[in-house]
Amino acid sequence: QFFSRGPNVLHQDSSAPQAAFFSPLQKVMLPPNTFQGKVAFITGGGTGLGKGMTTALSNLGAKCVIASRKLDVLKGTADEISSKTGNKIHAIQCDVRDPVSVKNAVAETIQVAGHPDVVINNAAGNFISPSERLSANAWKTITDIVLNGTAFVTLEIGKELIKVQKGILSIVTYY
Numbered sequence: 001q002f003f004s005r006g007p008n009v010l011h012q013d014s015s016a017p018q019a020a021f022f023s024p025l026q027k028v029m030l031p032p033n034t035f036q037g038k039v040a041f042i043t044g045g046g047t048g049l050g051k052g053m054t055t056a057l058s059n060l061g062a063k064c065v066i067a068s069r070k071l072d073v074l075k076g077t078a079d080e081i082s083s084k085t086g087n088k089i090h091a092i093q094c095d096v097r098d099p100v101s102v103k104n105a106v107a108e109t110i111q112v113a114g115h116p117d118v119v120i121n122n123a124a125g126n127f128i129s130p131s132e133r134l135s136a137n138a139w140k141t142i143t144d145i146v147l148n149g150t151a152f153v154t155l156e157i158g159k160e161l162i163k164v165q166k167g168i169l170s171i172v173t174y175y
Helices: 017-021 048-059 071-085 099-112 136-163
Strands: 039-043 063-068 089-093 118-121 169-172
Touching: 039 048, 039 099, 039 136, 048 063, 048 071, 048 118, 063 071, 063 099, 071 089, 089 099, 099 136, 118 136, 136 169
Parallel strands: 039 063, 039 118, 063 089, 118 169
Antiparallel strands: none
């Protein structure tokens, strides 16, 4: 019964009691220029959390590359963040489910921004659906993006960083 009432059960508005107890932080806790001279590669960087993390990293001085399937969305986000932070944001089309697309995106990233210091595997495929109604195709899409996409991006960037003997900060969501 709980899961079959629709997406509103999963949504929690900000007036909930715990929101007052754990109020959201409205500013970045790191000092200015923390990421100056660093390159950040963010998948799913055109919207939502990816857009927020890109904005924060750019504000902290990072050279950011955002990647996703929708280049028009990426370009709009890149322009918006650049106008706020004064730093150029590079938009690169990439389908993380496709290793060739990932390889090309990583090569372009290195060419336009340099080797990444920070990798944020933020691309996601989410469906608000009770598990009993989740189709096999929906499950495959989610795992192709979140699991395989994360592996393809991390492995491809890792191979390039090994060549230049460089390490990274890698942030991954998990299911």
